[in-house]
Amino acid sequence: MNRKRFVDSYLKKVFRVIKNYRLVEKKDKIFVAVSGGKDSTAALFSLKKFIEETTIDCELKVFHINFDLPVWKDVEKVIKKQAELAKVETVVIHLKDFGISLEEIAKKVRRPICSCCGVIKRYLMNKIPREMGATKIATGHNMDDFIVFFFKNLLSQKFEWIAKFKPLLPSTHPKMLCKIRPLFEVSRDENEKFCKILKIPFVREDVCPYSYIKYGLDKNREKWYQTIDGIEKWNRNFKISMIRAIEKMSNYFRQPPEEIKTCLKCGEPSSQEVCGFCKILMESKEKI
């Protein structure tokens, strides 16, 4: 497939998801959570192209969390370059401005650093954009990610998680943003190819010194990605059939809407009395 045809076909797939699931609506203010990697970069540029083509009245912003690890200066540079190319405003927050050092916290609370990072990221990705008037937060999760998550959650019988494998997760609390995943039906390889053809700079997945690839936190994860790529080779359309089946299946696992509490410490939405973010901060202070 030549380059132009690839980009057209790629965007067709992404736009179909955006339209079918109404990911972008009039008056939306969408913050795209970007890491600098190929996936979130592809999410940003395809959302931008969708808005340009449809001329829908919708505002887009790049949202990035700088982890203040040595390499992050370069990551921020790449992201600013991307935002410039996309002609989109950038909001960058620094963990240190919240008094947070990821490495110190992880040491003190004795949890894997990636687990702490996840809690902190999910918290700030909801709170900051919402405070800045966002209506939705977009992420770069791709088809492969969801298929691999599906296997992991299926095997551990966490069916309630599979309920969330959808291109749009509506808000379940006044302070909880709606989440959108425009890349639900494209693969990680397609995202990379899209960025490369359009000559958009992006950072390597393993730029984070704690990347699971380097750190070996989850060796099986990469094996799962290889396995689904392997199946696709002899079973064309496996991935697209799989992601669509997962989306349909997820309806069966919908839970009765659980009561989302408000964290006693910070007032953010939480499934427990005190939210995961505040717990981590408290624990890390207790152990000083």
Next chain:
Amino acid sequence: MNRKRFVDSYLKKVFRVIKNYRLVEKKDKIFVAVSGGKDSTAALFSLKKFIEETTIDCELKVFHINFDLPVWKDVEKVIKKQAELAKVETVVIHLKDFGISLEEIAKKVRRPICSCCGVIKRYLMNKIPREMGATKIATGHNMDDFIVFFFKNLLSQKFEWIAKFKPLLPSTHPKMLCKIRPLFEVSRDENEKFCKILKIPFVREDVCPYSYIKYGLDKNREKWYQTIDGIEKWNRNFKISMIRAIEKMSNYFRQPPEEIKTCLKCGEPSSQEVCGFCKILMESKEKI
């Protein structure tokens, strides 16, 4: 693992399923549907051993459908030998006694022969044992079969089929036998090894001239078996976790009990006015 330890561990797995799901109960009269292959052979002998060890008051019978294809004389011999070894009575029925020639029917109704065979087999496997006083029918479906069926049904979004992936399917109609699958948590390789160690004769899977292996009806099927074997290599316990997850998941897909009709032609249970078996017979006669 030495031979004795393998057999002990194999039987432990099968007995656990038999006990947990109450596959064998007092006063049961269980017909084991055997093809002569390793799986149904293993089902017969492990059920026999369970009954011997627990001394439960339960009758076992071997049930076999002879397809009257040239090779079937040898198949029947092997089955009679197995039944002799297991000291279990044998019920063999011949398709020709029902005025059926599988090859002719398949030609006339223009359906794949394996599809006709499936309809006929399922019909007779329920009707004949029931008329002879059976309370349950046992089959040799193994863990691998269910995992592969799961993928096929997941990809084609036939979730209602996944609802049936359980070690015990209760009767849903007065004329429908309860089905049991004692090998739900053992693999096809384990079944073969079990038969070989116990020196029980069995026939090769592809003894049928229409076997999918020879006939290439479903090339992907064998690929799926290889894929799950491949995953098991780097992800120990994948299959057992998977089959247990499927069993749990199947509960989510349970349909409200559909009204099972009674076939207008033969009076057997059917989902439609006329059952699949009668339809095939009618179609084949119309086209003479």
